[in-house]
Every structure is written in structure tokens, then in C-alpha cells.
Amino acid sequence: MLVAAFIGMAGLLSGQQNTLSLGLGGSRIDRQDLIFSPFVQSGTSASHFDLRWERKGSRFVQFAGIRYSGFSASRFNAFQYTTKPDAAVKTTLPHAFTFVKLEYGLGKTWQSGRFTFSGGGVLENNVQALNYQYGESSFFGYFMAFSLSPRLDITWPAGKNGRLNAEISFPLLSWVARSPYLVNDDEFIKNASSHSGLRTFADLAGDGKLQFPDQLQQLNAGLGYSRQLGARWTAGLHYGFQFVRHTDPLTLLSYQHDLRIQIGRRF
Amino acid sequence: MINNRPFFIILLLALVSSGCRKTFFEAEPANHPEAVFEDYWTSFQENYGPFSERGVDWQEQYDHFRPLVDAHSTEEELYSVLTEMTAILDDGHVNIIAPDRPVFNSNRYFNERIDDSLFNLAVVKQHYLTDGFERIEEDDYVYGLLPGGIVYVYFRFVGSNWNVLPELLDKYPGAKGIIVDLRHNLGGDFTYAFNNMGRLTDRQRTVFQSRTKNGPGREDFTAWHTWHLEPSGDFWNKKMVVLTDRFTISAGERAVMAFHTLPNVTIVGDASNGAQSTMIGRELANGWKYTIATQQVLLPDGRSYEGIGIAPDIQVRNDMGELQQGQDRVLERAIQVIE
Numbered sequence: 001m002l003v004a005a006f007i008g009m010a011g012l013l014s015g016q017q018n019t020l021s022l023g024l025g026g027s028r029i030d031r032q033d034l035i036f037s038p039f040v041q042s043g044t045s046a047s048h049f050d051l052r053w054e055r056k057g058s059r060f061v062q063f064a065g066i067r068y069s070g071f072s073a074s075r076f077n078a079f080q081y082t083t084k085p086d087a088a089v090k091t092t093l094p095h096a097f098t099f100v101k102l103e104y105g106l107g108k109t110w111q112s113g114r115f116t117f118s119g120g121g122v123l124e125n126n127v128q129a130l131n132y133q134y135g136e137s138s139f140f141g142y143f144m145a146f147s148l149s150p151r152l153d154i155t156w157p158a159g160k161n162g163r164l165n166a167e168i169s170f171p172l173l174s175w176v177a178r179s180p181y182l183v184n185d186d187e188f189i190k191n192a193s194s195h196s197g198l199r200t201f202a203d204l205a206g207d208g209k210l211q212f213p214d215q216l217q218q219l220n221a222g223l224g225y226s227r228q229l230g231a232r233w234t235a236g237l238h239y240g241f242q243f244v245r246h247t248d249p250l251t252l253l254s255y256q257h258d259l260r261i262q263i264g265r266r267f
Numbered sequence: 268m269i270n271n272r273p274f275f276i277i278l279l280l281a282l283v284s285s286g287c288r289k290t291f292f293e294a295e296p297a298n299h300p301e302a303v304f305e306d307y308w309t310s311f312q313e314n315y316g317p318f319s320e321r322g323v324d325w326q327e328q329y330d331h332f333r334p335l336v337d338a339h340s341t342e343e344e345l346y347s348v349l350t351e352m353t354a355i356l357d358d359g360h361v362n363i364i365a366p367d368r369p370v371f372n373s374n375r376y377f378n379e380r381i382d383d384s385l386f387n388l389a390v391v392k393q394h395y396l397t398d399g400f401e402r403i404e405e406d407d408y409v410y411g412l413l414p415g416g417i418v419y420v421y422f423r424f425v426g427s428n429w430n431v432l433p434e435l436l437d438k439y440p441g442a443k444g445i446i447v448d449l450r451h452n453l454g455g456d457f458t459y460a461f462n463n464m465g466r467l468t469d470r471q472r473t474v475f476q477s478r479t480k481n482g483p484g485r486e487d488f489t490a491w492h493t494w495h496l497e498p499s500g501d502f503w504n505k506k507m508v509v510l511t512d513r514f515t516i517s518a519g520e521r522a523v524m525a526f527h528t529l530p531n532v533t534i535v536g537d538a539s540n541g542a543q544s545t546m547i548g549r550e551l552a553n554g555w556k557y558t559i560a561t562q563q564v565l566l567p568d569g570r571s572y573e574g575i576g577i578a579p580d581i582q583v584r585n586d587m588g589e590l591q592q593g594q595d596r597v598l599e600r601a602i603q604v605i606e
Binding site: 037 | 278
């Protein structure tokens with residue numbers, strides 16, 4: 001269905017304006033995942049990257065993007081301890097989170113005064129790999145949400161060559177796969193036993209459930225400013241926010257803030 | 268003149284919103300001695316799997332140790348109470364890591380390193396693998412041919428190092444048998460062992476069942492999951508000896524369980540450690556880390572060997588004096604079994 005929509009939209013949008021933009025910047029995470037810890041793990045990272053393609057016509061818009069954020073997050077300061085029997089001095093490590101988000105969206109555009117609106121839907125694929133560190137032991141965890149979300153985008157002029165843009169989306173229907181109650185149960189071990197990255201990913205994702213906003217509450221919002229630099233190039237700043245609350249099997253609460261500089265090229 | 272106001276608005280929004288971090292989070296455990304004790308005790312009460320196998324009444328531990336902690340307890344006193352309370356589990360999967368201290372392990376063998384020096388891989392390499400041996404970094408595996416055409420392989424842990432096992436069977440087609448040395452095996456991921464043992468069995472064999480805590484109640488467990496050894500490739504039907512000791516733990520023990528199902532295997536050495544569960548990590552409000560065993564495990568005879576260990580078919584212990592002279596009595600007994 002999505003492929004059909006894509007082809008259909010491509011037809012409708014043929015000959016219209018494409019923009020490819022690259023964003024680089026930093027992120028902050030505050031995350032409390034009761035499967036792993038009752039503490040809020042926080043971290044700031046300069047590893048934030050966003051690549052996005054957008055095709056815009058007078059009536060429709062479609063876009064696809066990939067976003068990456070890598071975090072070292074902890075609630076506590078690192079400390080040194082000694083191992084046995086070799087008496088080696090080691091230092092505790094922060095937890096490590098790797099987030100990848102792939103999205104594809106379609107929308108209808110309309111004008112109202114100075115504002116250009118775009119309303120439609122987006123297929124959001126959030127894959128979060130978690131590596132919780134507890135001194136000598138570390139434990140892998142995951143959160144994956146493949147969601148269909150309504151999305152609203154508003155753009156308006158700001159100054160002579162600039163424009164402001166705000167967007168918001170929230171999933172209504174999601175396929176969610178997440179670490180089990182105590183992380184390493186037999187089902188998880190079985191799913192990881194192929195030791196093939198792709199197969200393990202498919203097995204873990206396949207163990208997910210269809211869920212609705214009563215179990216997954218997610219909000220994605222952003223505000224950006226871009227300025228025209230000649231006929232083809234734009235440069236700007238974008239702030240993005242993602243809130244996630246998921247309650248199955250235990251509560252996960254995550255606030256992610258991204259700030260990135262974006263360079264775009266029209267073609 | 269360029270209007271920079273939008274940039275400042277976005278920066279301000281990012282700063283203000285990222286500062287509102289506490290909103291909606293559940294209350295974290297408090298950081299004072301009594302709260303840390305309560306959090307630690309409750310975490311075991313709700314998540315520890317093998318209380319009954321280890322014959323531990325955790326409530327009794329609470330009644331005994333809780334009065335020893337008050338609001339004025341020092342860090343040293345709290346550490347002492349938690350480690351003493353935990354020692355009764357005698358579980359190699361339970362550790363406490365605190366600043367500027369050695370790792371505390373609830374299991375006596377690991378914590379006090381009892382009989383630790385009765386295994387010395389250097390003796391095997393220098394005095395038995397006299398025709399040379401292959402190894403990878405940090406001796407993750409070591410293998411070679413013993414006199415008499417017997418293959419010897421040592422695995423330091425259970426992981427991708429086990430991928431060498433099928434290669435070995437091909438490398439020495441004329442071998443009389445194989446000795447798999449799992450003494451001091453640190454554990455890891457047992458599925459690497461199971462995946463690489465397919466040539467050692469001619470049919471599916473049931474190895475063990477396990478279930479994991481999935482709620483705070485005493486009987487909140489997942490359904491039992493049965494783990495099998497599946498045949499794959501050309502069947503290798505020769506004598507095998509597996510060496511174990513009190514430091515063979517966790518996935519190392521699960522590998523021993525798999526070998527135990529094979530009719531042509533003899534286990535030689537000492538009983539394994541008896542920590543056969545999986546585990547999870549946790550942290551306390553004062554920053555200390557700890558681990559908890561979360562499973563129950565049953566062998567095909569319907570019994571649990573948690574806290575007991577897998578007994579060898581032939582019990583042999585090395586002698587420190589002999590070992591210092593280059594004699595590994597356990598390995599020599601294994602060679603006799605194959606010859």
C-alpha cells in the first residue's frame with residue numbers, strides 16, 4: 001500500500017521541487033526505563049545526524065529521512081573498582097544508547113494567509129539499541145516502534161530570505177518490540193541465538209505486538225529556521241523533541257532533544 | 268541587516284525544554300542508607316529466581332539485617348551489611364561493585380578464590396601440548412594434539428570462540444577422541460556452544476528447561492522453555508572427556524549439561540560451580556552496581572542443580588605440589604579415559 005502510495009505520489013509530484021538536507025548537531029537524552037533501572041539516565045551527545053529528502057509540489061509533499069543519535073548516559077559518576085583474582089583496577093562505564101529513526105511521509109499542502117500547511121501521515125521506524133553497563137557485566141536491550149502517525153507541518157516566512165517551520169506527529173498505531181521484563185529471558189536468548197545481526201533484528205522485531213496510544217504515547221515535534229543562500233542552497237537551525245512513554249512490560253519514559261545545523265540543496 | 272531572532276528563539280526553546288527533565292518521571296529510590304538497603308533487599312525479593320533451590324528465606328535475612336542499618340550508617344557499614352546478607356545466597360551470579368573495593372561475589376569459591384590455583388593452563392601448554400598449540404588472544408581458546416592422537420581444546424568462556432570446535436573435528440580426522448577443558452570457564456552465551464556441538468549428536472537431545480521471573484510475586488515466572496541440542500553435519504562419534512572444576516560457571520555449566528546428554532562423554536574433575544541461571548544488572552542510589560540471578564533451571568531428570576553443580580563422572584582434583592612440578596592429574600585421568 002505504501003509502495004503504491006509512493007508511486008502515486010511520485011506521479012503527482014513529478015517535475016516539482018526536491019530538497020536534500022543534511023543536519024549535524026547534538027542531542028540530549030533523559031531516559032527512565034524500569035526494565036533496566038529505576039534511575040533517570042541522562043547524557044549529552046555530539047553524535048547526532050539527520051539526512052532528509054523532500055519532494056514538494058503545489059498540492060502534495062512527500063519525504064523520507066534517516067536520523068541517528070548516539071549517547072553515553074548515566075545517573076551516577078564513574079568510579080574505580082578492582083577485579084579478582086588479578087586485582088586489575090577498572091572504571092565503571094556509562095550506559096550506551098544508539099537510536100536510529102527511519103521515516104517516510106506523505107502530505108497534502110494548502111495555503112492560508114502567510115502560512116503553508118502540510119497534513120498527512122508518516123511511517124516512523126524507531127530502532128533503539130541499549131547497552132546497560134553494570135561494572136563487570138553489560139546487558140543488551142532494545143526498543144523498536146514501527147508506527148503510523150498523523151503529521152502536521154506549518155511553514156511561514158520569517159524575514160526577507162528566511163522561513164520558520166514547525167512540525168508535530170504522534171503515532172496512533174504501532175508495532176512495538178521491547179526487551180522483556182527481566183531482559184534475558186529464554187525468548188530473548190532464543191531470538192538472539194542465530195548470532196546474525198539481521199536475523200536477530202528480524203526475530204526480536206517479530207516478537208513485537210500491535211499497540212495503540214493506551215500503551216505507547218509518543219510525540220515528535222520540531223521547530224526549524226532556514227535561510228535562503230542563493231538559488232539552490234539553504235542553511236538553518238532545527239530543534240527536535242521526542243517524547244516516548246511505553247508501559248509494557250514496565251514503564252519507559254524518554255525525553256530526547258536534538259539541535260542541529262542543517263544545510264539543504266534544492267534540485 | 269540579518270534578522271537573527273529565529274535562531275535565538277530556537278536555541279532558547281532547546282535550552283528551556285531540555286532543562287525540564289524531571290517532569291513525569293517516576294520517583295527514584297532515595298540515597299540514604301536505609302533506603303538503599305530497602306531497595307536492594309526488595310530488588311532481590313522481587314527478581315531473584317532460585318531462592319527455593321538455594322534454600323534461602325530472604326525475609327529472614329531482612330529480619331536479621333535490617334535493624335543493623337539506620338540513618339547514620341556509614342558507607343562501610345552499609346557495604347558490610349549488604350555483602351553479609353547476600354553471602355547466604357552463595358551464588359556466583361550475584362556481585363556487588365562499589366568504589367575502590369574489590370568486586371564482591373556471593374559465591375565463596377569466587378569471592379575467596381578457593382582452589383583457584385588448582386588449574387593452570389600454562390602447565391597444559393608447556394607439559395602436555397608438546398607438539399605445539401594454536402591459540403587466540405588472551406587464550407580465548409587453546410587447542411592442540413596430545414600424545415596418543417587425542418585432541419585437546421580449552422575454552423576460556425562461551426562465545427564466538429566456540430566456532431573453532433567444528434573446525435577442530437575436521438582438522439584432526441584421525442583423532443582418537445577429544446578433551447574439552449572447561450575448567451575455570453567464565454560463562455557467556457551458551458547458544459554458541461549449542462550451535463557448535465551439532466556434529467557431536469546423532470539426534471535431538473533435551474538439555475535443560477529454564478524459566479525467568481516476570482513479575483514481583485514469588486511464583487511470577489515465564490512458562491518453562493526447553494533447550495535442545497540439535498544434530499547438524501556429519502556425526503562425530505568418538506570418545507569425549509569434559510573437564511570441569513568449581514570455577515566452571517553459568518554458560519560454561521550449560522555447555523557441560525549439553526555434553527552430559529551425550530552417551531560417549533565422560534566428565535572428569537570437580538563439580539561445576541552451580542550457578543546456572545542468567546542474570547541482570549542493577550544499580551543503587553549511591554551508585555553501586557550489583558547483579559541478580561533471575562532464572563530457575565531443571566535438568567531432564569526434573570531436578571535443579573543450582574547451588575550444587577554438575578557432578579563429574581570421575582572426581583579428580585589436582586594437587587598443588589604436582590601442578591607446580593608440571594603434572595595435571597585431572598588431564599592425565601582424562602587421557603586415560605580416552606586411551
